[in-house]
Amino acid sequence: MKREKSQGSQRDSLSDTKKSLGVRLRLARQMKGLTLKELAESSGCSESLLSKVENGKVLPSLPMIHRVVQVLETNISWLFDEPADDESVIFRKGTRPFITLDKHKGTSRGLMLERIIPYKDGHLLQCNIHHLELGGQSGETITHEGEEVGYVLTGTVELTLNGDTFRLETGDGFCFRSNIPHSYRNIGDDAASILWVCTPPTF
Structure with a gap:
C-alpha cells in the first residue's frame, strides 16, 4: 500500500512539473515574440513536440531543453521551479529538488x-x-x-x-x-x- 501511494505521489509530482514547465515555456516564448513554429525552427526541435511540452503533456529531453533556452535566452532552472530563498546557504540531504x-x-x-x-x-x-x-x-x-x-x-x-x-x-x-x-x-x-x-x- 505504501509503495502504491509513493508511486502515485511521484506521478502527481511529474504531472505538476510538466504543467508548470509548459506554462513557463510558453511565457518565455511569448516574451521573445516567437511563434511556436519559429521557436521550433530556431532550436532545431519538432513543433509538435514543443506543443506537447507547452501543453504539459511531456517533458523535453536534456539536449532539447538546452537548445530551446539558448534561443529564448533564459535559464533552464527558471523553467522548472521557483528561485531559492536568498538566505539559503545550506541544502540538506533529502530536501534538495x-x-x-x-x-x-x-x-x-x-x-x-x-x-x-x-x-x-x-x-x-x-x-x-x-x-x-x-x-x-x-x-x-x-x-x-x-x-x-x-x-x-x-x-x-x-x-x-x-x-x-x-x-x-x-x-x-x-x-x-x-x-x-x-x-x-x-x-x-x-x-x-x-x-x-x-x-x-x-x-
Whole structure:
C-alpha cells in the first residue's frame, strides 16, 4: 500500500512539473515574440513536440531543453521551479529538488538530476548530481557556453567529447569547455552518479 501511494505521489509530482514547465515555456516564448513554429525552427526541435511540452503533456529531453533556452535566452532552472530563498546557504540531504526528464526514444533516458545548488539569480556556479539508471544516458550531444567539471561518485560511465569517447570509473574526474559537443551514458552493470559542476549556470 505504501509503495502504491509513493508511486502515485511521484506521478502527481511529474504531472505538476510538466504543467508548470509548459506554462513557463510558453511565457518565455511569448516574451521573445516567437511563434511556436519559429521557436521550433530556431532550436532545431519538432513543433509538435514543443506543443506537447507547452501543453504539459511531456517533458523535453536534456539536449532539447538546452537548445530551446539558448534561443529564448533564459535559464533552464527558471523553467522548472521557483528561485531559492536568498538566505539559503545550506541544502540538506533529502530536501534538495530533483529533476526527472521524460524518456523519449533516442534522447535522454534513465537520467535524473539532483540539485546541489538550487537556482538563484546571481549564482556563478551550477552543481548537480546526475543519477543514471542502468543504461541511462544524456542522449544526443549537448553544446552551450561555459566550462564543466565532473567527478564520478559511483558506477562506470562513458563520456563523449566531439566524437572521442572516454571510460570513467568511480573516482575519475573530467573538465572541458561546454562548447565542445558532449554526451554521456552509463555503461556499467549498476546505477551511476556523477557530481557535475558548470559555469555559467544553465540548469
